Every structure is written in structure tokens, then in C-alpha cells.
Amino acid sequence: MLDSHSSKKLLSNHALVFLMLFILGILIALAAELPFGGWVQIPLLSLVWWRLSTLGTITLKKYFLLGLVFGLGYFVVGLWWLYISLHDVGGMNPLLSCMAVFLLSSYVALYFSVACLSIRLFKTSYLSGLLLASIWVVSEYLRGELFTGFPWMGFAESQVNGPFASIAPYLGGLACTFLAVYTSWQILQLKQHFLHYASTLLLVAFITFLASLWSFTKPIGEPLTVELIQGNFPQSMIFRPEGVLRQIQFYSTTMTQSDAELIIAPETAFSWPENDLPIGLLESLQHFSNDTNSNLLFGVIGRDPSSPSGREFSNRALGLLPSADPYRYDKNHLVPFGEFIPPGFHWFVNAFSVPLSDFARGGAEQANLMIRRKNQDPLYAAITICYEDVFGGELASRIRNNAEPTNLLINLTNLAWFGKSQAPAQQLRLSQLRSLETGLPALRATNTGITAVLGPNGKVLASLPEFTQATLSAKVQGYSGKTPYVIWGNFPILSISCLLLIWGIIRQRRF
Known part of the structure; x- marks a missing residue:
């Protein structure tokens, strides 16, 4: 049993983790406004995965809350302009306007929370980055569909100023999201198996380069x-x-x-x-x-x-x-x-x-x-x-x-x-x-x-x-x-993501 001092220290550490994830959410949202925002977001995402993957066996509830706090930092900054329309233009009460922005940010942050849970639920392996990217894609797709959809402020639009813009004509914005999340996870793993993860990053870079060589409209x-x-x-x-x-x-x-x-x-x-x-x-x-x-x-x-x-x-x-x-x-x-x-x-x-x-x-x-x-x-x-x-x-x-x-x-x-x-x-x-x-x-x-x-x-x-x-x-x-995306829509990237998640679930049960 923990003594009083140890309990206070543990609570303090948890509070610092929550604060760190909230600040990282803010920084990632702000990075989107930079000229090369899609590049800047990737190492910042790596810090998020590092913090979440080093927490040990904390409860799923606490893990879910950590993902929610990260999402809140991201969306409160990214969507604060709704306050202007509600209060400054619409004349709504300031407190009610703030509450509306907070509630919407909390709702869309739930999808981030669910996606972050994959780090806790799946055993660490070479599949982890693929599974994280896959569940993120599925979550983002659902965010754009449920309750008429609100896919604003996804990672995809930042990639117009990032490394994966050339993938959009093939598989759409969700594929850009997939690669941004996957790459940020692979960067985190470089310290463990440098050659393996560096080679996958080079392969992704090579595929991205090849994709930029073709155009489908004239x-x-x-x-x-x-x-x-x-x-x-x-x-x-x-x-x-x-x-x-x-x-x-x-x-x-x-x-x-x-x-x-x-x-x-x-x-x-x-x-x-x-x-x-x-x-x-x-x-x-x-x-x-x-x-x-x-x-x-x-x-x-x-x-x-x-x-x-x-x-x-x-x-x-x-x-x-x-x-x-x-x-x-x-x-x-x-x-x-x-x-x-x-x-x-x-x-x-x-x-x-x-x-x-x-x-x-x-x-x-x-x-x-x-x-x-x-x-x-x-x-x-x-x-x-x-x-x-x-x-x-x-x-x-x-x-x-x-x-x-x-x-x-x-x-x-x-x-x-x-x-x-x-x-x-x-x-x-x-x-x-x-x-x-x-x-x-x-x-x-x-x-x-x-x-x-x-x-x-x-x-x-x-x-x-x-x-x-x-x-x-x-x-x-x-x-x-x-373009291939116009012809096929989101079907290919959603199929790939769902198949990877099924593979990850089967592998999880087997081992």
C-alpha cells in the first residue's frame, strides 16, 4: 500500500502528464498555422505517443482521459473562433458561448481518446504504428460521418504544407492522416531498433516521392x-x-x-x-x-x-x-x-x-x-x-x-x-x-x-x-x-485500416 507521501507524488506525476498532453495538443494545433505545419506536427505527435506509451499499466479509464485532455488542448485552440460567432456576432451569453465551444471540443476530442487507446490495448510490436494509424483513420472517418459529421481540424489538411500531400490524389486526406500518425510513431521507435525503423521511414519517403511523379488530370x-x-x-x-x-x-x-x-x-x-x-x-x-x-x-x-x-x-x-x-x-x-x-x-x-x-x-x-x-x-x-x-x-x-x-x-x-x-x-x-x-x-x-x-x-x-x-x-x-481518389473515394484506405485492425485483434488474442 502506498504511504501518504508516495500517493501525493503519484498524483503530482499524473497531473504533470495531463498538463504535458494538454500543452502538446495546443502546440500541435498551433503548428497547423505555420508555413510547414504538416512537418512540424509529426515530431510533436511523436512526443504524445512517447508520453502515452511510457505510462505503464494504468487503467483504461485514465488512459482514455489522457487522450481526451490531449484532444481538448488541440480542439479548444483550433475551434475557439466559434466563440466569436456565438458571442460577438450572435450575442449569446459569454459563459454559455464558452461552454458551447468546450462541449463541442470535448465531443470531437472523444475520437482522439478512442484512437489513443490502441497504444494501451495492443501489445507493443512492429505492428503498433500501423494499428495506431489505422484506428486513427477509422476514428477520423467516423468523426466526419456521425451526427452529420464534423471533420474540421484533422491532421490531413495540415499535410498540404507537409510531406504527404502527394498521397492525397491516390487515397485522399485520410491516407495523409494515416502516414502522418504512422511516421510519428516510427520516429519514436528509432532509439530501439534504428536500422529497422529507419528503413521503413525511408520506404515511406520513397513511396511519397514516387507518388508525386504522376498526375491524373490534364x-x-x-x-x-x-x-x-x-x-x-x-x-x-x-x-x-x-x-x-x-x-x-x-x-x-x-x-x-x-x-x-x-x-x-x-x-x-x-x-x-x-x-x-x-x-x-x-x-x-x-x-x-x-x-x-x-x-x-x-x-x-x-x-x-x-x-x-x-x-x-x-x-x-x-x-x-x-x-x-x-x-x-x-x-x-x-x-x-x-x-x-x-x-x-x-x-x-x-x-x-x-x-x-x-x-x-x-x-x-x-x-x-x-x-x-x-x-x-x-x-x-x-x-x-x-x-x-x-x-x-x-x-x-x-x-x-x-x-x-x-x-x-x-x-x-x-x-x-x-x-x-x-x-x-x-x-x-x-x-x-x-x-x-x-x-x-x-x-x-x-x-x-x-x-x-x-x-x-x-x-x-x-x-x-x-x-x-x-x-x-x-x-x-x-x-x-x-484521380484514383475520385474513382474509389475512401474505400481503399478504410479497407486497409480495418483489415490491419482485424489482424491486430487476432494477433492480440493469439499471443
């Missing part, structure tokens, strides 16, 4: 001239009558002053129901499109009083095309609490001011935007609105199943909800990952930033400074073809 047609409009309207005025009119005036005037083939304004640029917009506005924009052969795309509030769901409003992208019927895309993957209210949570939404917070959901397989061009074949663009570009598997499925080819990606976003935070940079990395996975260029038209043009390799080709009212003019090359 340029098609002449470059497209585009103009992206960044209005920089504060969220506090977006749904006020005077603010709505100012936005409509600015965006409509700016669009009609452009000579680009494709002109894009952000999500809810016209923050008013489409059928209630000022008389003659859409007609005049359609005439402009017909006369100049320009394609216009901008955000509006869709309205369908006969919607089967009983929700008549939708978050819509409206396209006005030369001598053609208007194009409409209604957002499919809605944000919980911001765009739809889960059953039993109306009290929470009522605690802060979010206009139109219960949208109708668009179809999962909507048509691409056809960009009409004079004396050239049209180009086809897959549209996403804001949060939708978090879900790589859904976008890959849309491209795979669409009747028309997809030549570029377009995302319309309004991140004014989150003020001066890291949220715009986080979403930019997610868009970069989507370009990597699909091998397609991307256009991002945002209200406050980051408005940008991305190449098919995910690199930022041009961008606007945040919180400025400006336009970004560029030439964008369309691409054709499908």
Missing part, C-alpha cells in the same frame, strides 16, 4: 478569365435591410463592370430571398450576361414554399448564364445550429441571433455549373458552399457520379461570422486538400477572405488580403480526368 481548352469579388461586409449588417441593399448595390455594380468570362460573388452576396429581390435586378444581370457572354455566379437565399421538408428557405448559389436558363445549387451539407436545428435544440438557437437558421437541404447529386464560352466547349464546375468543402468523400462522390465532367471546383463562402481568427486559413487548407484529392483547380469567392485561386496541386496561385473590399482577376486553366 489541361483542357484555353484558360478561363475569372473575377472573384470580396465585399468585406461585416456579419452584423448582412441581414439588416440597409445592409442587404448595400450588398446588392455593390455586388451587382461590380459584376456589371467586369469583362471576365466567369464572375463570382460569395455566399449570401444577395442576402435576401431570390423571388423577393428588387424588381428587375435579376433581369438586368441576365441581360448583361447575354450581351457580354459572361457567366455570373453568386449567393442568394433560395425560397420554395412547397418544399416537402416544410423548410421553405435554402442557402443557394444562383448562376446566370449567357442565353440559357438560370443555374441553381442548394447547399446539401448544412451546418448544425447555423443552418439547421437538430431536434430538441431550438432553445440553443434561440439563445443567439442567427437569421434563417433552419434551411432546407439541397439534393446530394446536383448538376455541375456549365460555364458557357464563346467559340469554345463549355467547362463544368462542381459547386460547394462554405462548410461543404470539409467533406472530401462527398465531393469525390459528386464528381464520380455526375453526368457531366468536372473541370474545376468553386466554393462560395462567408466567414464574417468568425472575425479575425484562424478559421479562414483553416478553410483555405481544406480547399487546398480538395484540389489535391481531385486534381482540379479551385476558385474561392469569400466575403471577408480568404478569396483565392488554387492550382490542381493545391497551391495558392493568387489571393486577396483578408478584410479588404477588392476583386481578384485571374486566368484559370480547366482540367479533365479523375
Whole structure:
């Protein structure tokens, strides 16, 4: 039995372990914002595995709590901008806003906790790194699927600035996560069997290098001239009558002053129901499109009083095309609490001011935007609105199943909800990952930033400074073809991970 002094020492040691893991979670989250964040995160993850693997035979409950504390440090820092939308913009009570951020961070940290348990449950062997990486992939996949999914702040998007970006076109972001976790574990083992683990690291590096030598999409047609409009309207005025009119005036005037083939304004640029917009506005924009052969795309509030769901409003992208019927895309993957209210949570939404917070959901397989061009074949663009570009598997499925080819990606976003935070940079990395996975260029038209043009390799080709009212003019090359990830989605990496876990469980029971 431990004496009083020994008990106090043990408790103190445990407290230091909890503190260390919490700080490591914070550092790994902060590392994502660095220019080479994907590289920096890997040795920091090695420290997490080292601390967890040297704790001896502590209880599963305590191990689970340690993983939870690590996840909390990571997500509280990574998602703190939600406080801005709830309190600063939505007017929610500060304590309730902090509690909401903490509870969401705790929920997503649970997936980290479950993944960390593999270090305790499986016997240490050459399989340990593979099993840790596999359970991490499965946990991250589930985080993106359960309760409508919230895969924000995974390790994958940091790899756009890391060593495993070239794997994304083959197996997607989850495979980047797999290799980041696996590599960080192998680095930890170098002190035990240097030659064995160094050789596996060299093999991973060689495979990654080989993967970078192939591309699966190729340029098609002449470059497209585009103009992206960044209005920089504060969220506090977006749904006020005077603010709505100012936005409509600015965006409509700016669009009609452009000579680009494709002109894009952000999500809810016209923050008013489409059928209630000022008389003659859409007609005049359609005439402009017909006369100049320009394609216009901008955000509006869709309205369908006969919607089967009983929700008549939708978050819509409206396209006005030369001598053609208007194009409409209604957002499919809605944000919980911001765009739809889960059953039993109306009290929470009522605690802060979010206009139109219960949208109708668009179809999962909507048509691409056809960009009409004079004396050239049209180009086809897959549209996403804001949060939708978090879900790589859904976008890959849309491209795979669409009747028309997809030549570029377009995302319309309004991140004014989150003020001066890291949220715009986080979403930019997610868009970069989507370009990597699909091998397609991307256009991002945002209200406050980051408005940008991305190449098919995910690199930022041009961008606007945040919180400025400006336009970004560029030439964008369309691409054709499908990457292995678009063809197969997450099936290969999930199959590999599940088979490895089954192998690990069988081996555990056998020995």
C-alpha cells in the first residue's frame, strides 16, 4: 500500500502528464498555422505517443482521459473562433458561448481518446504504428460521418504544407492522416531498433516521392478569365435591410463592370430571398450576361414554399448564364445550429441571433455549373458552399457520379461570422486538400477572405488580403480526368485500416 507521501507524488506525476498532453495538443494545433505545419506536427505527435506509451499499466479509464485532455488542448485552440460567432456576432451569453465551444471540443476530442487507446490495448510490436494509424483513420472517418459529421481540424489538411500531400490524389486526406500518425510513431521507435525503423521511414519517403511523379488530370481548352469579388461586409449588417441593399448595390455594380468570362460573388452576396429581390435586378444581370457572354455566379437565399421538408428557405448559389436558363445549387451539407436545428435544440438557437437558421437541404447529386464560352466547349464546375468543402468523400462522390465532367471546383463562402481568427486559413487548407484529392483547380469567392485561386496541386496561385473590399482577376486553366481518389473515394484506405485492425485483434488474442 502506498504511504501518504508516495500517493501525493503519484498524483503530482499524473497531473504533470495531463498538463504535458494538454500543452502538446495546443502546440500541435498551433503548428497547423505555420508555413510547414504538416512537418512540424509529426515530431510533436511523436512526443504524445512517447508520453502515452511510457505510462505503464494504468487503467483504461485514465488512459482514455489522457487522450481526451490531449484532444481538448488541440480542439479548444483550433475551434475557439466559434466563440466569436456565438458571442460577438450572435450575442449569446459569454459563459454559455464558452461552454458551447468546450462541449463541442470535448465531443470531437472523444475520437482522439478512442484512437489513443490502441497504444494501451495492443501489445507493443512492429505492428503498433500501423494499428495506431489505422484506428486513427477509422476514428477520423467516423468523426466526419456521425451526427452529420464534423471533420474540421484533422491532421490531413495540415499535410498540404507537409510531406504527404502527394498521397492525397491516390487515397485522399485520410491516407495523409494515416502516414502522418504512422511516421510519428516510427520516429519514436528509432532509439530501439534504428536500422529497422529507419528503413521503413525511408520506404515511406520513397513511396511519397514516387507518388508525386504522376498526375491524373490534364489541361483542357484555353484558360478561363475569372473575377472573384470580396465585399468585406461585416456579419452584423448582412441581414439588416440597409445592409442587404448595400450588398446588392455593390455586388451587382461590380459584376456589371467586369469583362471576365466567369464572375463570382460569395455566399449570401444577395442576402435576401431570390423571388423577393428588387424588381428587375435579376433581369438586368441576365441581360448583361447575354450581351457580354459572361457567366455570373453568386449567393442568394433560395425560397420554395412547397418544399416537402416544410423548410421553405435554402442557402443557394444562383448562376446566370449567357442565353440559357438560370443555374441553381442548394447547399446539401448544412451546418448544425447555423443552418439547421437538430431536434430538441431550438432553445440553443434561440439563445443567439442567427437569421434563417433552419434551411432546407439541397439534393446530394446536383448538376455541375456549365460555364458557357464563346467559340469554345463549355467547362463544368462542381459547386460547394462554405462548410461543404470539409467533406472530401462527398465531393469525390459528386464528381464520380455526375453526368457531366468536372473541370474545376468553386466554393462560395462567408466567414464574417468568425472575425479575425484562424478559421479562414483553416478553410483555405481544406480547399487546398480538395484540389489535391481531385486534381482540379479551385476558385474561392469569400466575403471577408480568404478569396483565392488554387492550382490542381493545391497551391495558392493568387489571393486577396483578408478584410479588404477588392476583386481578384485571374486566368484559370480547366482540367479533365479523375484521380484514383475520385474513382474509389475512401474505400481503399478504410479497407486497409480495418483489415490491419482485424489482424491486430487476432494477433492480440493469439499471443
